[in-house]
Amino acid sequence: DGGITQSPKYLFRKEGQNVTLSCEQNLNHDAMYWYRQDPGQGLRLIYYSQIVNDFQKGDIAEGYSVSREKKESFPLTVTSAQKNPTAFYLCASSIGLAGVETQYFGPGTRLLVL
Amino acid sequence: QQQVKQSPQSLIVQKGGISIINCAYENTAFDYFPWYQQFPGKGPALLIAIRPDVSEKKEGRFTISFNKSAKQFSLHIMDSQPGDSATYFCAAGKGAQKLVFGQGTRLTINP
Numbered sequence: 353d354g355g356i357t358q359s360p361k362y363l364f365r366k367e368g369q370n371v372t373l374s375c376e377q378n379l380n381h382d383a384m385y386w387y388r389q390d391p392g393q394g395l396r397l398i399y400y401s402q403i404v405n406d407f408q409k410g411d412i413a414e415g416y417s418v419s420r421e422k423k424e425s426f427p428l429t430v431t432s433a434q435k436n437p438t439a440f441y442l443c444a445s446s447i448g449l450a451g452v453e454t455q456y457f458g459p460g461t462r463l464l465v466l
Numbered sequence: 467q468q469q470v471k472q473s474p475q476s477l478i479v480q481k482g483g484i485s486i487i488n489c490a491y492e493n494t495a496f497d498y499f500p501w502y503q504q505f506p507g508k509g510p511a512l513l514i515a516i517r518p519d520v521s522e523k524k525e526g527r528f529t530i531s532f533n534k535s536a537k538q539f540s541l542h543i544m545d546s547q548p549g550d551s552a553t554y555f556c557a558a559g560k561g562a563q564k565l566v567f568g569q570g571t572r573l574t575i576n577p
Contacts, residue, residue, distance in 0.1 A: 356509075385564065392475065394555060394569040395510070410564070442509050453498045453559055457509030 355379065356458035358443050363463045365430065365437060373428045373461045375443030383448035384426035385455065388412060389440040398441075401426055402448050430463060438465050468493060470558050472568025480576050485543040487571045489556035492537065496558040500565070501530065501541045504553045513554070514541070546575045 356377045365371045377384065386398040397410030401420040415434025420426055426445075430437045440462050444455040472489045479485045489499075500515035516523045516530040516539065523530045529542040543550055553572050559565040 387567075392569065394472070395567040397564055400564055444509075453561070453565070454500070454512050454515070455565060457502075457511065459509050460507070 356443060356445055356456055358441075358458035358461050360461060361459070363461055364466050365463060366466050368432045370429055370431050371463070373430070373441055373443075373463070375426045375428065375458060376424055377426075377443075377445045377456075377458075378424060379445055379456065380423070381445035381447055381456075382423070383446045384420070385444040385446075386410075386416075386418065386426070386428045387442040387444065389442055389460075395442065398428065437463055439463060468566050470556060470566050470568045472556050472571060474571060475569065476572045476574070478574045478576060479546045481546065481548060483546050483575075485546045485550065485573055485575070486540055487554055487556070487573070488538065488540045489558075489568050490536075490538045491558045491566075493558070493560070493566075494537065495560050496566075497561070498559045498565075499530070499532065499539050500557050500559075501528075502555045502557065502567075504555065504570075510555060543573075546573075548575045548577050551575045 359374045383402045385400040387395040396412050399418040401407035417429045442460045443458040446455045470491050501513045502510035503513045504510040514525050514528050518534050527544045532539045553570050555570050556568040557565040
């Protein structure tokens with residue numbers, strides 16, 4: 353089955369702790385994205401990557417970091433600098449070509465602060 | 467310039483009725499306008515999308531209407547069913563660049 357997997361489904365973070373959310377895709381897509389979803393605020397872009405070893409900040413990158421060492425993987429680290437990390441985190445991917453903009457989303461990870 | 471404004475925030479429709487969700491954008495360079503459907507606890511999934519060279523696109527019970535001069539587009543769900551109850555997001559983008567999403571509409575279809 354082709355698709356996007358995110359793990360874990362639920363993640364708990366303690367104060368001052370960094371946590372990493374996993375995102376893997378086997379769609380052979382070049383572009384990958386991380387979004388944060390809060391009630392009533394839609395999807396806000398954290399980081400995106402259009403090619404391996406390159407990524408750009410989105411609208412709310414502060415307190416987050418990413419890496420893109422492999423085409424299939426785009427992990428997101430929520431650092432202790434992110435003071436309000438409780439949210440639903442969504443990873444997405446797309447082919448990355450003009451005319452083929454469809455983004456495919458993973459099932460999400462819900463991050464909760466203890 | 468990059469915002470997409472979506473309304474209403476929530477909508478309740480009787481079974482068999484028409485659900486209408488509206489979006490407005492500012493950036494005239496946008497050339498791709500998708501609608502996504504999201505069920506609770508799941509990731510969004512593409513429902514239907516339109517480009518500005520057409521004014522309407524229909525897929526089954528779902529129709530996008532596009533008004534380029536007004537910079538608005540809307541989703542119409544005909545014969546709404548309880549299974550359509552979900553959150554709907556409009557979005558806009560240009561080429562292969564990042565999408566800008568609206569705030570979402572929580573749709574409830576009463577049986």
